[in-house]
Amino acid sequence: MGSHPEIPRFADVLGSLGGRLLFAVPKKGRLQQPTLDLLQGSDIQFRRHSRLDIALCINLPIALVFLPAADIPTFVGEGRVDLGITGRDQVAEHRAITAGEAGMDVGVEEVLDLGFGKCKLQVQVPEKGDITHPAELVGKNVVTSFVSLATAYFAGLEEHKDDVKVTINGELPEVKKKLNTKIKYVGGSVEAACALGVADGVVDLVESGETMRAAGLKAIATVVESTAVLIKSKHPSDSDLVNLITSRIKGVITAQKYALCQYNVLRSKLHAATMITPGRRAPTITSLEEPGWVAVSSMVLKKEIAVVMDELEKVGATDLLVLDIANSRTG
């Protein structure tokens, strides 16, 4: 028999944490890579053994725990894990679950919107069918992976059948009685349920809409709009470290969103130019050796950069440069 190299076990690593802050990150799926990129940008260094779902950070007293995105709000909500990254849809589902269980507290606070993983949880029905409004699904079969959110949503519809504007962005309708609508759980490929005759409608995530259209479905209402979020437990083990990680992640996100725009302009045109580039707090202005001229440097949203450059040229700015920001700390 060959000898096996020593493979650390999850329980052993967990038992030897020595007061480290636990930070849950998605172990797979669409949120994993952008989350790992964010950790790298925040200089949270770690080494992960293959197959092991826990990794100790090398340069901070943190341990990363790799968990399914759907389970992260539960672990953070229970308070054993201090921080987590998951979708707002998953946090909303956790809220809907805990709202339905007497004495259970949601236990989770959203700290930061991370901007990636943008999608919508939508009510969808067959494109060629008669249903055009979610209230028409009341009493019928609805299939979803988000059972508690869908239950709360249809409870709202059943209570206010005539109210066409029932949405639960933020507000959760109370589930007071047994629903007439039959909500069934499936773990994936939700979009197939209507074609397979299992559902009259589904509640599923939509990003580009390709999956929905390929399944012959159309969206008729939005239950939750989602992006990835940083969440924390209500009583983290080390609030200072939570604040440090939050600042680092915030710095990386700001750096991704903004570029630094630099240009030269006549002082007489400075007012017009700085109206175009007001900066986050204020632009930095320095005098040039050439009389009457100033140099301006200002943070500009990346998505607006082309229009900003067009406008700057129109007011006479020259020597325009746009520089990437590697990292940032702003107020």
Ligand SMILES: Nc1ncnc2c1ncn2[C@@H]1O[C@H](COP(=O)(O)OP(=O)(O)OP(=O)(O)O)[C@@H](O)[C@H]1O
């Ligand atoms: N098409 C999408 N576009 C953008 N974000 C998405 C999309 N689908 C899911 N998400 C986000 O990613 C989160 C995790 O979904 P994903 O399907 O990647 O998870 P998973 O852990 O691999 O689960 P599953 O095994 O059920 O697919 C969702 O809760 C949502 O916030």
Ligand SMILES: O=P(O)(O)OC[C@H]1O[C@H](OP(=O)(O)OP(=O)(O)O)[C@H](O)[C@@H]1O
């Ligand atoms: O609007 P689109 O860009 O097409 O994305 C939406 C699809 O993405 C997710 O599924 P995923 O691909 O993660 O597979 P799953 O069905 O196994 O969850 C979601 O559940 C939708 O099916």
